[in-house]
Amino acid sequence: MDGLVAATVDESEVLRSEMRDLQRAASQYYAATGHFGSQEEMGVQSRSFLGHAQRLNDLLTNKLADRATYVALTGSTSPHPHPQRDLIEGMKYARNVVEHVMYILKPAEPNAMFGSSDIGFRLVAEWDEIPPHVHAELRPSTQKLKPHYDKHFRDRNVMTVMFEILRFFAEVVPDAVHRDQSGEWTGFPLQAQLAVPAPLHPEEPLDSGHARAWLDARLPNGNIRVVGGQITVGGTQYVVGLTFTSDLTFGHFVETASQVDADIAAGYSYVQWTGTPDFEDLTAQFPQFLTGKVYRALTAFPEWTTPFDPAIPTSDWHLGHQLEEWEQIVRAEALTHVSDHVAYVTRRARRLYAFYPLYP
Structure with a gap:
């Protein structure tokens, strides 16, 4: 399947393995927001998602034979970047907070809960603000990425951002998507919540029609x-x-x-x-x-x-x-x-x- 970046058969196999873990982290985060989940697990899976997303970004940036095409889409000085370039920059900032600072990055306290005892409850949480003292411990090159985090992550629904990152990688290298025996995305669809229209699948269009x-x-x-x-x-x-x-x-x-x-x-x-x-x-x-x-x-x-x-x-x-x-x-x-x-x-x-x- 053609994408924005070329990948060989062997490269696609490696990318699919990492994408599988990324997809699972997203679906397990969503599961943790449900009736039988926990806020602690929401934090665990959100950090796992960031780690796998950056690992995938690193492979595409540094190891892919066609990496120059990917860098042209995502590089900080690219004259014709992908529309989601700054989203990926924000992801790198968040992942570096997790990786390099003595700090537990997790979603903010859930600001909404919907459902009932009959259909189950689900929490809605947003990406939290990064405290100034944590930001100060980062390298200057990472600190420059904070505006992208503030725009694309901070105060935005965690699951919404995860979907945007999944869609980005699927658009760049469609063959990287990990699928089960039936051809469905591994980890999807998410479990339906009665009367809630938020997407359940990365391929689901946002426009209702x-x-x-x-x-x-x-x-x-x-x-x-x-x-x-x-x-x-x-x-x-x-x-x-x-x-x-x-x-x-x-x-x-x-x-x-x-x-x-x-x-x-x-x-x-x-x-x-x-x-x-x-x-x-x-x-x-x-x-x-x-x-x-x-x-x-x-x-x-x-x-x-x-x-x-x-x-x-x-x-x-x-x-x-x-x-x-x-x-x-x-x-x-x-x-x-x-x-x-x-x-x-x-x-x-x-x-x-x-x-x-x-x-x-």
Whole structure:
């Protein structure tokens, strides 16, 4: 995949290894902001992120064969720098504070908390101010970078800045992104938080219109979707069912027939629920999953499903839930029943399968 800087196959392998650790630090920081996390762990992971980001920056600056191109994008005297050059300069300042001063850099005290006991709580923290006595201990060359830290880090949401750095490296060397067996970014998507629109994925556009298009264009996460019905709500027939990762399901999906057709054409697997499977309720084994039930299919998929063809016209039908339950599931993301904001975050959680941190 072409990027702004060229990397050989061997170089990309090294960069991916470092990027994997950077991605994991970001996702583990986010996990630490949640119901079962801690402010201490938030500090640990934010410092880990800075270390891996600077390590990646060092490799690109000093070890890459095409390092001159990278330096032209990020160098302090470059006549045509990358728009995020100063962000990287601010990152270098923060990392040098961690590395060279007897000081524990950590996010400021969280200034917001949202959620509830039903869906879990999540803390929101910003990068803290660097005290003058700490700044004074740094080398003059590092001290010059403080304005970039103050502009791009200080008083800004920690996760927002992490996303900007991840996007920067992914743009510079796309092959550096570490992906799992399904092709998804390692560590992502982040776990969805009900009604919160902040991005869950580094590739997710910030513009809501573009975000919807991106969501529809990419394949759903999960290994397979089992269609449990086709029901009409507000004059539109929807395909509904359960998404599985291996034999576990954490949530439902709702799609139009045309979207299912596009997904199948792109290689995703949809099958139709036709038999009577056995399920095991495993919800108690997943305490971080607070928004529904977790089930394991004890019956192999070929024994209770058949291939699904959305192009075949059919009247409404449903299995697995009562009709009223399926209708409620559809309405949760139908623009005819909820706001665009609520519809998007619900659909995003379902299509990204972001109900539980399956990609730690």
